[in-house]
Amino acid sequence: MLRRDFLAQTAVPLAASMVTLPRGLNRSIRPVPTPSQLAWHQNELSLFLHFGVNTFTDREWGDGTEDPAIFNPVALDARQWIRAAKAGGFRTAILTAKHHDGFCLWPSRLTDHSVRSSPWREGRGDVVREFTEACREEGLIAGLYLSPWDRHEPSYGDSPRYNDFYIAQLTELLTQYGPIGEIWFDGANGEGPNGKRQSYDWSRIHGTVRRLAPRALMFSDAGPDLRWIGNEKGTAGDPNWCMMDPAAVPYAGADGPGIIDALQHGDPHGSVWRPGEADVSIRPGWFYHPAEDDKVRTVLGLRDLYFSSVGRNAGLLLNVPPNRSGLISPIDATRMGEFGDLLAHSFSHDQSRSAQSASDNRGRTRQPGRVFDPDPSSHWDAPMSGGWLQLDFSSPIQFNVVSIQEAIASGQSVSAHRVEAWSGSEWSIITVGTTVGARRLHTFQPVTTTRVRLSIMSALDSVRISRVGLFKMDFGD
Ligand code: FUL
Numbered sequence: 001m002l003r004r005d006f007l008a009q010t011a012v013p014l015a016a017s018m019v020t021l022p023r024g025l026n027r028s029i030r031p032v033p034t035p036s037q038l039a040w041h042q043n044e045l046s047l048f049l050h051f052g053v054n055t056f057t058d059r060e061w062g063d064g065t066e067d068p069a070i071f072n073p074v075a076l077d078a079r080q081w082i083r084a085a086k087a088g089g090f091r092t093a094i095l096t097a098k099h100h101d102g103f104c105l106w107p108s109r110l111t112d113h114s115v116r117s118s119p120w121r122e123g124r125g126d127v128v129r130e131f132t133e134a135c136r137e138e139g140l141i142a143g144l145y146l147s148p149w150d151r152h153e154p155s156y157g158d159s160p161r162y163n164d165f166y167i168a169q170l171t172e173l174l175t176q177y178g179p180i181g182e183i184w185f186d187g188a189n190g191e192g193p194n195g196k197r198q199s200y201d202w203s204r205i206h207g208t209v210r211r212l213a214p215r216a217l218m219f220s221d222a223g224p225d226l227r228w229i230g231n232e233k234g235t236a237g238d239p240n241w242c243m244m245d246p247a248a249v250p251y252a253g254a255d256g257p258g259i260i261d262a263l264q265h266g267d268p269h270g271s272v273w274r275p276g277e278a279d280v281s282i283r284p285g286w287f288y289h290p291a292e293d294d295k296v297r298t299v300l301g302l303r304d305l306y307f308s309s310v311g312r313n314a315g316l317l318l319n320v321p322p323n324r325s326g327l328i329s330p331i332d333a334t335r336m337g338e339f340g341d342l343l344a345h346s347f348s349h350d351q352s353r354s355a356q357s358a359s360d361n362r363g364r365t366r367q368p369g370r371v372f373d374p375d376p377s378s379h380w381d382a383p384m385s386g387g388w389l390q391l392d393f394s395s396p397i398q399f400n401v402v403s404i405q406e407a408i409a410s411g412q413s414v415s416a417h418r419v420e421a422w423s424g425s426e427w428s429i430i431t432v433g434t435t436v437g438a439r440r441l442h443t444f445q446p447v448t449t450t451r452v453r454l455s456i457m458s459a460l461d462s463v464r465i466s467r468v469g470l471f472k473m474d475f476g477d
Pocket of ligand 1: 060186187188279286
């Protein structure tokens with residue numbers, strides 16, 4: 001049942017995939033990822049950790065009046081979080097240093113509303129310190145969420161004063177904890193029509209991050225480096241471009257017609273490289289609630305999230321909230337481990353590598369073979385349309401997943417593609433799709449064949465495919 005729903009959700013009608021795009025965009029002026037963005041694409045999976053006073057009040061949004069005395073995660077062990085992340089295949093972890101309630105998980109000098117006023121570690125603890133050290137020890141990139149909306153801080157709403165406060169908090173986080181790889185700016189604001197009005201100084205905020213942490217990626221609805229994917233379901237749009245028109249979503253939290261569409265799909269003619277990050281929780285809520293212990297996503301549910309995000313050219317940011325003891329609960333940790341094992345097992349044997357030969361319709365025989373090569377920058381070159389690449393096998397192979405990757409270091413180009421298998425007498429279409437980008441995954445009923453063909457039906461300009469993988473995945477459902 002799940003499988004059928006999943007396939008229905010990912011299927012793309014042929015007509016819809018035959019988008020005709022205007023020619024003329026020159027690759028040399030098309031946006032490309034920065035080195036940090038490129039590494040982020042390759043890392044694919046990030047872990048989100050929502051933790052704070054809400055963990056102890058059983059709420060999702062605190063109102064800022066919470067007594068710091070409630071924060072006492074007696075068994076807190078950030079290494080346990082990060083080891084679970086590693087077992088799940090996550091390469092970045094992002095912690096809510098401050099959520100909307102304003103409670104700081106580090107002893108900020110800017111406010112008393114922090115771990116310093118709590119009984120945890122007798123007021124001498126620092127969750128951000130323990131978290132960043134654990135990330136470094138285990139080789140994960142550390143990221144921090146610093147909510148712009150702050151329901152505790154009295155200066156919130158007095159725009160210049162709060163902007164100074166916010167910049168000073170950002171400065172603490174970026175100067176005291178070693179390298180920070182991602183800063184997450186949330187766009188939420190629940191002040192309502194009679195609430196406080198705060199105008200954030202985004203250019204100063206962005207400038208501060210660039211100056212103090214030039215390699216850190218900044219996430220928000222409006223980027224500038226990573227964009228929100230437009231929902232909290234872990235599902236990227238189809239098509240999904242890494243490029244965007246920066247005017248389409250001018251600031252974090254912007255609302256209005258067309259915004260969700262722009263976030264979901266990006267824009268083939270956009271002037272900036274701003275790929276989508278798909279955030280979603282392993283449980284119904286972002287924070288830990290004991291009543292949700294039996295609502296943790298199954299490993300098959302996690303697999304579906306991987307296909308609807310990473311498999312559609314987005315990053316997956318999966319939230320797994322630590323509990324009141326300060327640990328990832330056993331059930332969540334088990335699911336993360338199962339997910340990591342499933343991915344490692346499913347993608348360990350790429351059958352395309354057993355192809356006897358590779359050829360294309362441009363009369364080249366050597367170049368197409370580069371799609372077996374794990375180097376992401378070596379690639380098969382194809383024209384804007386009509387190019388195909390064929391893999392021939394000496395004995396039949398069986399697969400139910402195709403993975404296609406563009407060499408995105410030089411941009412994203414493919415807008416429509418199709419995969420076919422040779423039946424013995426004719427080619428039959430296995431799957432069709434729109435964009436490819438960093439990674440496109442297709443699933444279908446198992447196919448047995450000795451010849452597989454990838455065709456590029458349309459693209460923005462010339463195409464560079466770095467890898468084509470054929471896998472047999474055990475769906476088990
Ligand atoms: C939202 C917030 O309001 C939620 O509490 C959560 O942090 C989610 C990731 O972003 O905008």
